[in-house]
Amino acid sequence: MTAKKEDKKGKGGKVVKALRTDKKERILKELKTIVGEKNATAEEHILYAYSYDMSFVTPKLPDYVVMAHTVEEIQKLMKFSNKEKIPVVPYTSGTNIGGLCIPERGGIILDLKKMNKIVKLDPEALYAVIEPGVSHGQLANALYKYNLRFGWPVGPPSSSVSSCAISHGIGHMNARYGLNSQEITSMEVVLPTGELVRVGSCAINSDAWHSCLPMPQMDGLFKGWLGSTGIVTKLGIAIHHIPPLLKIFTVSCDHVDDMYSYMLNLSNYEICDDLTAVSWWLSQVPIPYPYKPKPEDAPEWFSYATTFSFTEKEKEARTEIWEKVVNEEKNKGTSIQVTHYPEEALKARTQLPSQIVGSTKNYCKMGGAGISWPGTFTPANRWAPIYKEWKKIMIGRNLSPSIRMSMYRGVHYGMLRAMTPFNKKNPKETENARQAIVECLKVDLDNGGMPYKPPVDFAAEINKRAHPGYLMLMKRLKKFLDPNDIMNPGKLGI
Amino acid sequence: MKWNIPSLEELEDILWRCTACGTCKEAYDYGPPPFSAPICPAGEEFGFEGFLSSKGKIAYARGILSGELQWNDALVDAIYRCNICGGCQSQCQLDHKPFIPEIIEAMRRKAVTDGVGPMPKQKVIAQSLSSYDNPYQGPRRVRLDWTRPFKKEGKPIKNILEEPAPILYYVGCTGGYNIPVRTVPQATASIFHKLGLDFGILGEQEVCCGSTAMRLGDAEAFQRIAESNLEMFRKLHEEKGVKTIVTSCAGCYRAFMKDYPMADEYGRMMEGIRVTHITQFLHDLFQMGQLKFSESLPWKVTYHDPCHAGRHLTKYIIDKEGTQLWAGAYVNLDEKDCLYDIPRELLKAIPGIDLREMRRIRSNSYCCGGGGGVMTGYNDWAQRNAGLRIQEGMETGADHMVSICPFCHYNLNQGAQGIGSKMKLFDLTELIDKAIA
Numbered sequence: 001m002t003a004k005k006e007d008k009k010g011k012g013g014k015v016v017k018a019l020r021t022d023k024k025e026r027i028l029k030e031l032k033t034i035v036g037e038k039n040a041t042a043e044e045h046i047l048y049a050y051s052y053d054m055s056f057v058t059p060k061l062p063d064y065v066v067m068a069h070t071v072e073e074i075q076k077l078m079k080f081s082n083k084e085k086i087p088v089v090p091y092t093s094g095t096n097i098g099g100l101c102i103p104e105r106g107g108i109i110l111d112l113k114k115m116n117k118i119v120k121l122d123p124e125a126l127y128a129v130i131e132p133g134v135s136h137g138q139l140a141n142a143l144y145k146y147n148l149r150f151g152w153p154v155g156p157p158s159s160s161v162s163s164c165a166i167s168h169g170i171g172h173m174n175a176r177y178g179l180n181s182q183e184i185t186s187m188e189v190v191l192p193t194g195e196l197v198r199v200g201s202c203a204i205n206s207d208a209w210h211s212c213l214p215m216p217q218m219d220g221l222f223k224g225w226l227g228s229t230g231i232v233t234k235l236g237i238a239i240h241h242i243p244p245l246l247k248i249f250t251v252s253c254d255h256v257d258d259m260y261s262y263m264l265n266l267s268n269y270e271i272c273d274d275l276t277a278v279s280w281w282l283s284q285v286p287i288p289y290p291y292k293p294k295p296e297d298a299p300e301w302f303s304y305a306t307t308f309s310f311t312e313k314e315k316e317a318r319t320e321i322w323e324k325v326v327n328e329e330k331n332k333g334t335s336i337q338v339t340h341y342p343e344e345a346l347k348a349r350t351q352l353p354s355q356i357v358g359s360t361k362n363y364c365k366m367g368g369a370g371i372s373w374p375g376t377f378t379p380a381n382r383w384a385p386i387y388k389e390w391k392k393i394m395i396g397r398n399l400s401p402s403i404r405m406s407m408y409r410g411v412h413y414g415m416l417r418a419m420t421p422f423n424k425k426n427p428k429e430t431e432n433a434r435q436a437i438v439e440c441l442k443v444d445l446d447n448g449g450m451p452y453k454p455p456v457d458f459a460a461e462i463n464k465r466a467h468p469g470y471l472m473l474m475k476r477l478k479k480f481l482d483p484n485d486i487m488n489p490g491k492l493g494i
Numbered sequence: 495m496k497w498n499i500p501s502l503e504e505l506e507d508i509l510w511r512c513t514a515c516g517t518c519k520e521a522y523d524y525g526p527p528p529f530s531a532p533i534c535p536a537g538e539e540f541g542f543e544g545f546l547s548s549k550g551k552i553a554y555a556r557g558i559l560s561g562e563l564q565w566n567d568a569l570v571d572a573i574y575r576c577n578i579c580g581g582c583q584s585q586c587q588l589d590h591k592p593f594i595p596e597i598i599e600a601m602r603r604k605a606v607t608d609g610v611g612p613m614p615k616q617k618v619i620a621q622s623l624s625s626y627d628n629p630y631q632g633p634r635r636v637r638l639d640w641t642r643p644f645k646k647e648g649k650p651i652k653n654i655l656e657e658p659a660p661i662l663y664y665v666g667c668t669g670g671y672n673i674p675v676r677t678v679p680q681a682t683a684s685i686f687h688k689l690g691l692d693f694g695i696l697g698e699q700e701v702c703c704g705s706t707a708m709r710l711g712d713a714e715a716f717q718r719i720a721e722s723n724l725e726m727f728r729k730l731h732e733e734k735g736v737k738t739i740v741t742s743c744a745g746c747y748r749a750f751m752k753d754y755p756m757a758d759e760y761g762r763m764m765e766g767i768r769v770t771h772i773t774q775f776l777h778d779l780f781q782m783g784q785l786k787f788s789e790s791l792p793w794k795v796t797y798h799d800p801c802h803a804g805r806h807l808t809k810y811i812i813d814k815e816g817t818q819l820w821a822g823a824y825v826n827l828d829e830k831d832c833l834y835d836i837p838r839e840l841l842k843a844i845p846g847i848d849l850r851e852m853r854r855i856r857s858n859s860y861c862c863g864g865g866g867g868v869m870t871g872y873n874d875w876a877q878r879n880a881g882l883r884i885q886e887g888m889e890t891g892a893d894h895m896v897s898i899c900p901f902c903h904y905n906l907n908q909g910a911q912g913i914g915s916k917m918k919l920f921d922l923t924e925l926i927d928k929a930i931a
Contacts, residue, residue, distance in 0.1 A: 041542065045569045048562060049544035049553035054513045067541045094543070095516045114541055137522040137530030144527045157530060158520035351524045355517050356587050369510045425510040 034076045039067040050109045055372040056434040057099025057455050062109040071233045079194030085484045090227040092160035098455040104490030127185050129209045129236050132162040136353040148239045151180045152352035162235045166223050168452045172352050175272040178409040181223045186236030192482035209236030227488040229481045243308035245315045249322045250341035252299035256384045258334035259301040266325045270410040271318045277303040282402035289421045290398040370424030374440040375417040378449030389443045397436040459493025495721050496758040502600040511589040518547040518582035521858040533581035535863045535879045547582035548594045565610045573601050574613050579801040579861035589824045592810030602711025612710040613871045627701040630671035634698040640676040654694030658734040661693035666743030667702050668900040675900040681923035682742045705749035710867045724763040742772040744803035744899035773898045777836045787929040790846035796892035799859035800899035807831040844929045850890035864905030880909020895919045
């Protein structure tokens with residue numbers, strides 16, 4: 001009997017896709033043979049728990065969930081799925097806010113959380129090798145024993161280090177070391193067709209995971225592809241010493257142009273681990289939902305710049321530079337002022353990983369369950385004009401313009417994003433937020449920005465503007481790696 | 495008596511405060527040094543998201559309420575595969591945090607109301623509660639078996655219904671019926687005798703506290719039992735002079751402290767009566783100099799925080815009216831009722847005791863795996879999970895584990911046997927009894 005998808009409407013508009021029972025049973029039996037009886041399921045309530053996340057992305061059910069424990073199991077699973085042309089969506093903790101693990105075309109959710117070993121930790125060579133299920137909390141715990149650190153994102157401590165890094169996530173040291181994806185030193189990957197490959201130094205010597213260079217950077221085939229080109233089963237990452245002295249510089253101002261000028265100036269000196277500015281609405285705990293006006297006398301922008309030093313003299317030198325920058329900005333006639341940043345808010349930004357920030361406590365408490373974003377990498381000199389447009393869009397939709405700008409590794413581009421809470425229980429409010437976010441994205445794209453960890457709704461807008469050669473190459477690479485388009489299909493919009 | 499026990503429907507707005515961020519999935523503390531560890535027994539055993547922490551259970555609750563999930567055997571089974579230990583609750587930072595166990599129990603209440611829950615093995619408990627007033631299917635006369643050694647020694651324990659006493663020792667069903675755990679009431683009564691306290695027990699007239707029924711979602715049975723107990727306590731206070739109820743069971747204590755106050759007449763019924771856990775009771779005496787340790791116990795021990803005597807007693811500060819933050823905001827927590835420090839202080843006060851802490855303690859304690867109806871419904875799993883906790887205890891170098899819950903006592907000893915460990919779990923009262931003359 002041929003397989004056929006039957007669509008039926010569930011409550012809340014959810015489309016429930018169900019494979020024909022006989023085929024489903026056959027596939028499930030095979031999946032259980034591969035990973036064990038207890039580690040594959042098609043039970044509806046289990047599928048349901050994987051059907052949604054924090055974002056506005058429409059929930060969708062997978063057909064199966066499979067829990068892998070070994071690389072060999074993943075290889076067998078991919079070979080089988082490729083033969084049967086069943087979509088596979090890799091999943092670690094599902095904590096992104098872009099619906100990246102929501103299965104657009106059903107298929108198998110491959111849950112990797114039980115593959116959570118720190119395979120190697122070399123405190124002298126300063127790299128670690130981790131499995132995909134290793135969480136930020138787990139890694140922080142292991143590294144601290146050697147006074148080491150990694151770039152901790154403002155995500156839950158339970159979120160996956162590997163997934164964040166391969167999706168170009170950022171950490172708390174992005175002004176110093178760049179994106180977490182730039183910290184990747186080697187990779188082991190199972191291809192959609194089931195072969196095991198390695199890229200970086202571990203490809204030549206199985207015990208050397210220190211660098212992706214000077215070989216061809218084939219790690220790029222698996223970074224930023226939203227899990228659509230392979231399953232990363234081991235990841236080498238650079239780790240760093242924790243300097244003992246932390247100093248945080250905080251300023252505020254009334255205009256986004258002034259904040260941009262200050263950040264640009266300060267970033268030239270490359271003294272910060274994190275150089276971030278937040279709008280008044282994002283500085284509130286939580287973000288006001290729905291929109292409420294900023295008090296007249298409150299500054300519109302706040303910035304915190306974290307610096308770490310090994311000695312007091314080094315700290316003093318950093319302070320001297322910062323004071324010079326502040327004076328220069330004041331002399332330009334900008335509204336920059338040195339500001340006291342609330343202690344609790346500073347802790348939330350520096351004591352990472354953090355349950356409070358990670359749980360989005362300060363983001364969406366007033367909204368109710370929903371949070372999403374236009375999260376972008378944008379040239380710094382376009383931040384101010386984009387912010388002004390975003391502010392109009394957000395306020396026009398009764399949403400707070402809770403914007404963050406972060407400078408990346410002194411290269412004058414960085415993160416520009418609007419954390420947007422919404423009431424997920426209410427479909428109208430969810431749709432309102434979605435439309436606002438997509439509108440903001442269009443403005444950003446037209447100004448040279450690019451979204452990261454983009455919800456599927458962004459793909460059409462991105463590809464609409466893309467160079468034909470880029471799309472052609474992307475399609476060709478995807479076809480080469482994943483001939484049957486089974487890996488997280490639909491996410492790239494190609 | 496009217497009860498304010500919320501239905502799942504009444505909790506709907508609250509469970510939409512969960513963002514599905516997954517912070518609940520792992521125990522974590524910034525430190526420094528940072529601390530991170532698994533916290534959810536069901537997540538450890540079954541792995542899939544639906545089983546894991548509050549994020550998974552809330553997914554079920556949403557699906558049930560929206561109609562996207564319909565009851566079937568597998569779904570009913572899934573909502574009972576949870577210890578309701580509150581480990582996930584300790585991690586959550588959002589507004590539904592104070593209600594997480596309530597949401598899980600409300601799902602079970604709905605299952606019971608809809609005629610699909612609890613699980614077949616657990617239904618025996620409901621039947622037993624109805625027939626015998628205890629969940630162990632034990633005849634009422636067996637409830638007194640633990641007192642035989644006292645009779646033999648010529649130190650009978652007073653029946654409080656016959657002779658007045660200011661202290662009611664509420665033994666609890668596990669201490670009374672579960673043979674390996676009878677050492678707990680025996681140690682408690684022995685301590686009381688040694689201290690010369692005037693106390694009594696209800697004997698065959700003692701009725702289950704109702705905790706098990708509540709954990710399984712049988713609110714009707716719980717209310718019936720709780721009302722009977724409240725009336726008994728009132729009567730004992732008025733007619734027999736009872737001013738203090740002491741229990742050595744964490745489950746009973748949790749029920750008296752958190753479940754019973756949901757009755758509108760709780761204040762009136764309990765006026766003039768103090769409920770206390772034996773650990774708190776003895777700690778008070780210790781601080782007043784009335785409990786003195788004279789014997790040395792050169793033991794290396796580790797301490798297991800039971801969920802019901804620990805994090806379940808956390809009080810949550812909620813901005814109900816929205817005067818501080820916004821209506822319904824979770825503001826902060828108060829752990830002063832949680833029995834974290836008191837048992838440790840008593841342990842450390844016993845001469846010779848070498849206390850070695852496990853990694854997961856206090857609000858991040860790893861559940862023994864027995865609670866929430868799991869020991870009855872899924873005994874193999876409960877025992878396996880207890881084995882994990884025993885393993886953690888062994889890693890401290892301790893020879894024995896100490897706790898203050900007869901349920902943990904039984905399950906952890908089962909777990910130790912399961913993994914072939916020589917580690918034995920003792921109740922704190924057993925150590926105190928050995929250490930006083």
